[in-house]
Amino acid sequence: MGAPTGEPMLSMREVAKRFGASRALDGVSIDLYPGEVHALIGENGAGKSTLMKVLSGAYRPDSGSMTLAGEPYAPRGPRDALSRGVAMIYQELAIAPHLTVEANVMLGQERTRWGLLRRGEHRRLVGEALALLEHADIRPEAVAGRLSVGAQQLVEVARALVSDARILVFDEPTSSLTERDAERLFAVIDRLRAQGMAIVYISHFLEEVRRVASRYTVLRDGRAVSSGAMAGTDLRSIIAAMVGRDLTEMFPRVPHEPGEPVLDLSAISGRRLPRRADLRLRRGEVLGIAGLVGAGRTELLRAVFGLDEIRSGQVTVNGASGRSGSPRERIGQGMGLLSEDRKGEGLALGRSVEENLTLSALGRYAKLGWLGLGKRREEARRWIEAMRVRTTGPDQRIGELSGGNQQKVALARLLHQRADVLLLDEPTRGIDVGSKAEIYRMIGELAAGGKAVLMVSSYLPELLGVCDRIAVMSRGVLGEARPVSEWTEHRIMEEATGQRSSPPSG
Structure with a gap:
């Protein structure tokens, strides 16, 4: 697709926003045209969310201007922005699980007459929106909480369509989707684009950004540092713009040698999953577990x-x-688990960095029922420095950190509790490419230091780039762990989908 022509649907000019001494946006300008998908790319903390919150009316900019369809645009809040045609689809879905699909779609934009709901009009509007999405499997009378995450996301899209949205913003829409649901979402986005809707697409998955977007803008430190047509653009140049340096080593390899076994699983089965798992993990080894969503990988680590x-x-x-x-x-016994649900299970977002880092080994600072807070603070500072956590200090609320820095604290907690066997479930989910490279290096350094790492990931390039051996889980059964040199993405997917029963050769 060539360069856009005509007038932009949205123009943001020199938008700036401060939070105290921190400059979140430093004069960002961006244009969005009808019928285009525009990717907004950047590391955690680059300013993407702040810019979109300005667009959606959640934040008011300190300076700069916006126009929407040629008219001045300065929303007083999210409801005002929605009434002007700007809708947001957030990573954390805003679904009322106990209500029907129809009730969720119309929530907050109900049609009434003399104080009564116009249910006939509701049914018509919801039916038209769902028909536009071409998903006959999503029924208006279905209870939303019983739908898959992908279907729930499409319910939110239907809500935006009923509001007559002209601009639709997707924030990390595939982070919790299966591959099939992600492809269904991409097909919907293609149809909406073809009908003239302007779409902003935010994602850390650069491969899918290239699949879905026609243009891109890269933010770094609150500034727009690069933009252009996606066609013909090298992803390496986008990564360099994101991080301000050339990531020549996306998967840094730290030399390490496996030693004696530290974890043995013999015929493990759970209440439902896994069905069977046999595994031997050695000290100084990174062993990856691949498989489709629902195969039982997370259930294995939890068991x-x-x-x-x-x-x-x-x-x-x-x-x-x-x-x-x-x-x-x-x-x-020396084991630590990093949950895939960092916000729901892995961290106490309302507590400080120091508390999150030390919670699993508080006894180390206890004496006669009292905590030695000075010693705990000193130890927290040491781990913050060792893990290169970007924070204002140990007492900063961890929910205020970027995703990559939250993940570093979660890893630091395992090391602080002196874990020898690290169970890492999707350790780089939802964090930017620069932070991923740092996490990969840390995993290599942990193995070099004698730690044993068992790592679940849905991102096959990182399994192939980081692990020493890989085992594939299919329908609850864990296959044999083989050296990474024997695997390709294609062979992993064959085994994950049950198409291969014999070991790969060559």
Whole structure:
């Protein structure tokens, strides 16, 4: 697709926004045209969310101007922005799970007459929106909470269509979707673009950005540093613009040698998943687990850590064997788990960096029932420096940090509790490419230091780039772990989908 022609649907000119001494936006200008998908790219903290919150009326800019369809645009709040045709689809979906699809679509924009709902008009509007999405499987009378995450996301899109949105902003829309649901979403976006809607697409997955977007803008440190047509653009140049340097080593390799076994799984099965898992993990090794969403990868890690019941089989950690153990016992045996749900399970977002870092080993600072806060603060500062966490200090609320820095604190907690066996579930989900490279280097350094790493990931390039061996889980059964040199993305997907029963050759 060539350069856009005609008048832009939206123009943002020299938009600036400060929070205290921090400059979140420093004179950003961007144009958005009808019938285009414009990718907004940048590291966590680059200013993407702030810019979109200005667009949606959640923030008022300190300076700069906006026009929408040639008219001055300065929304008084999100409801005002929606009434002007600007709709947001956030990563955390705003679905009322107990209500029907129809009620969710019309929520906040109900049609009434003399105080009564015009249900006939509701049915017509919702039916037209769902027909436009071409998803007959999403029924207006269905309870929204029983739908897949991908279908719930399309319910939010239908809500935007009913509001007559002209601009639709997707913020990390595929981070929790299966590959099939992601492709369904891309097809919907293609149809909306073809009908003249202007779409802003925010994602850390650069491969899908290239698939869906026609133009892009890169933000770094609150400034627009690069923009252009996506066609023919090298992803390496986009990454360099994002991080301000050339990431010649996207998957840094830190030399390490596997040693003696520290974790053995023998015929492990859970209440539902996994169905069977046999595995041997060695000290100084990074072992990856691949598989489709729902194959049982997360359930395996949770069972090994003691969060879910083990129905049969045996777990041996550092020589201690048994069928099951509580998380407290596993921590005592030298095991640590990094949850895939960083915000829901992995961190206490309302607490400080220091508290999150030390929560799993508070006994180290206790004496006669009192916590030694000075010693804890000193240890927190040491880990913040060692993990290169960008924070104002140990007392900063962790929810204020970028995703990459939150993940570093979550990793630091495992190391602080002196874990030898690290169970990492989707360790780079939702963080930017620069932070990913840092996490990959840290994983390599942990292995070089003698830690054993068992890592689940849906992003095959990182498994192939970081791991020493890979095992594939399919329908709850874990396959044999083989050296990474024996795998390709294609072979992994064959085994994950049950198309291969014999080991790959060559």
